[in-house]
Amino acid sequence: MSVKTFRGGIHPEGFKELSLGGPVTPYLPQGDLVFPVNQHIGKPAKPVVKKGDLVKAGQIIAEADGFVSANIVSSCSGKVKAIEERATASGTTATCIVIENDGEFSLLEGVGKKHHAGTFSNKDILDAIQRAGIVGMGGAGFPTHVKLTSKNPESIDYIIANGSECEPYITCDDRLMQNQSRGILDGLRLVLQLFPDAIGVIAIEDNKPEAIKSMEAVCAGEKGVMVQPVQAKYPEGGERNLISVVSGRDLKFGQLPADVGCIVCNVASLYAIYRACYFSEPLMKRYFTVSGDAVAHPGTFEVPIGTSYQELVEAAGGIKPDVTLKKALSGGPMMGIAMPSLSAPITKASNALTLLSEDDVELAEAQQTACIRCGRCSRVCPIHLIPQMMADAAEKKNYEQYEKRLYGLDCIACGSCTWVCPAKRPLMQLFKQAKAEILAAKRK
Numbered sequence: 001m002s003v004k005t006f007r008g009g010i011h012p013e014g015f016k017e018l019s020l021g022g023p024v025t026p027y028l029p030q031g032d033l034v035f036p037v038n039q040h041i042g043k044p045a046k047p048v049v050k051k052g053d054l055v056k057a058g059q060i061i062a063e064a065d066g067f068v069s070a071n072i073v074s075s076c077s078g079k080v081k082a083i084e085e086r087a088t089a090s091g092t093t094a095t096c097i098v099i100e101n102d103g104e105f106s107l108l109e110g111v112g113k114k115h116h117a118g119t120f121s122n123k124d125i126l127d128a129i130q131r132a133g134i135v136g137m138g139g140a141g142f143p144t145h146v147k148l149t150s151k152n153p154e155s156i157d158y159i160i161a162n163g164s165e166c167e168p169y170i171t172c173d174d175r176l177m178q179n180q181s182r183g184i185l186d187g188l189r190l191v192l193q194l195f196p197d198a199i200g201v202i203a204i205e206d207n208k209p210e211a212i213k214s215m216e217a218v219c220a221g222e223k224g225v226m227v228q229p230v231q232a233k234y235p236e237g238g239e240r241n242l243i244s245v246v247s248g249r250d251l252k253f254g255q256l257p258a259d260v261g262c263i264v265c266n267v268a269s270l271y272a273i274y275r276a277c278y279f280s281e282p283l284m285k286r287y288f289t290v291s292g293d294a295v296a297h298p299g300t301f302e303v304p305i306g307t308s309y310q311e312l313v314e315a316a317g318g319i320k321p322d323v324t325l326k327k328a329l330s331g332g333p334m335m336g337i338a339m340p341s342l343s344a345p346i347t348k349a350s351n352a353l354t355l356l357s358e359d360d361v362e363l364a365e366a367q368q369t370a371c372i373r374c375g376r377c378s379r380v381c382p383i384h385l386i387p388q389m390m391a392d393a394a395e396k397k398n399y400e401q402y403e404k405r406l407y408g409l410d411c412i413a414c415g416s417c418t419w420v421c422p423a424k425r426p427l428m429q430l431f432k433q434a435k436a437e438i439l440a441a442k443r444k
C-alpha cells in the first residue's frame with residue numbers, strides 16, 4: 001500500500017533505535033504508588049477511599065465526577081497512606097491518593113481473568129470502558145467513553161487507530177503493536193461495533209516495519225479493517241494530520257474530528273478497551289519508554305500507573321556515570337514537559353521519560369536573535385498557521401489579534417516552528433503561555 005502524509009511537518013532525528021532492542025520488561029515498583037485524581041481532561045475524580053483503608057490492585061479509589069471525568073484505579077495492593085497535594089510531572093500540584101505498596105499486587109476478585117466469549121452489547125462495551133477509567137493514552141487524556149458516545153453513530157465513517165508515534169525517542173506503541181497486535185485489533189473491532197458504518201484504519205509510520213508486519217498479519221482477511229502506512233514525519237500523529245491523511249478531509253478551525261466523520265483512538269487505548277471488555281481489567285498499567293542519551297539502558301517497560309519516574313530511571317540502569325543529566329522530559333523532546341523533579345508519578349497518559357545530557361532550550365536562549373522573516377515556521381506548521389505573526393501578537397499580549405485573526409488557539413504546540421527557526425525564537429513556549437492566559441481569562 002502506498003505511503004501517505006500531510007502538508008508541512010519536519011524530520012527530526014528519531015533516536016528510536018535506543019529503546020527498541022531487548023524485551024519489554026514488566027516492572028513491579030517497590031515504593032509507594034501515587035494517583036493524581038486529575039489524570040484526564042474534565043472534572044477530577046472524587047476519592048472514595050480514606051487514609052488507613054486497605055485496597056487491592058484493580059480497585060476504584062476515586063470515582064468519576066460526572067460524565068466528562070474518569071475513574072482512578074489502584075494498580076497495587078496496600079494501605080491508603082495519605083490523600084494530599086503532591087507534585088505532578090508538569091510541575092503543578094494535584095490531589096493525590098498515596099498507596100503504601102505491600103509488594104503483593106493482589107488483584108481485586110474478578111479482575112484480569114478472561115471471562116468473556118466475545119459477544120457484547122454496545123452498552124456492555126461503553127460501560128466497561130467507563131468503569132475501567134480509560135482515557136486517551138497517547139498524551140491527550142480525554143475520557144474514551146465520552147469520545148465514543150455518539151448521538152449519531154451512523155455519521156462516523158472512519159475509526160483511525162493511531163499507531164504513528166511520531167515523537168523522537170518514544171517506542172512504546174511500536175512495541176505494543178509488535179507484541180499485542182491481536183488485542184489491539186479486538187479493541188478496534190469493539191469500537192467499530194459502536195459505529196456500524198465505519199471502517200477501521202490502523203495508521204503506522206513507515207519507520208516501524210515490524211509493527212506494520214505484525215498488524216498486517218492479524219488484519220489479513222478481516223473485513224472493514226486495514227493498515228495504512230504513513231510517512232515518518234513529525235507531527236504525523238497529530239489528530240488533524242491523521243484525519244487528513246487517512247480520510248482526505250480537513251478539519252476547519254474549531255471543528256472536532258466527529259464533525260468530519262472521524263474518531264481517532266491511540267493503539268494503547270484500543271488495547272486497554274480489549275482488556276477492559278474481555279478481562280474486566282481496569283486501566284492500571286501501560287507500556288512506557290525510558291530513553292535519551294543520559295540513561296544507561298534505554299528500553300520499554302510495562303509499568304503500573306502510579307509508579308514514580310525516579311524508580312524507572314533506576315530500573316533502566318540509572319544515569320550514565322560519565323554524564324550530567326541536564327533535562328528530564330515527561331514525553332519526548334518535541335511535546336514533552338520538562339520535569340522539575342523525578343518524584344512525580346506516571347499517569348494514564350504518560351508514555352515516556354526522555355533523559356538528555358543537553359538542554360536545547362538553554363542552548364537556544366543563548367543564541368536567540370530577532371526574527372529574520374524567513375517564513376520557515378509557516379512552511380512547516382501542520383495546522384497552516386503563521387507562527388511569526390502569532391509570536392509578535394503573543395509578545396505584545398495582543399490576544400484579540402492572536403485568537404480572532406491568527407487562530408492561535410488552534411496551535412497544537414507541536415514545536416515544529418521552534419525546531420526550524422534560525423533565530424531560535426521560543427515560539428512554542430510563547431504560544432503555550434498565550435493559550436493559558438486566554439483560557440484563564442475566558443474561565444473568569
Ligand code: SF4
Nearest residue numbers: 381411412414415417
Ligand atoms: S507549535 Fe503551533 S504554530 Fe508552531 S508549528 Fe506547531 S501548530 Fe504550528
Ligand code: SF4
Nearest residue numbers: 371372374375377421
Ligand atoms: S522561522 Fe523564525 S526567523 Fe523565520 S520567520 Fe519564523 S519566527 Fe521569524
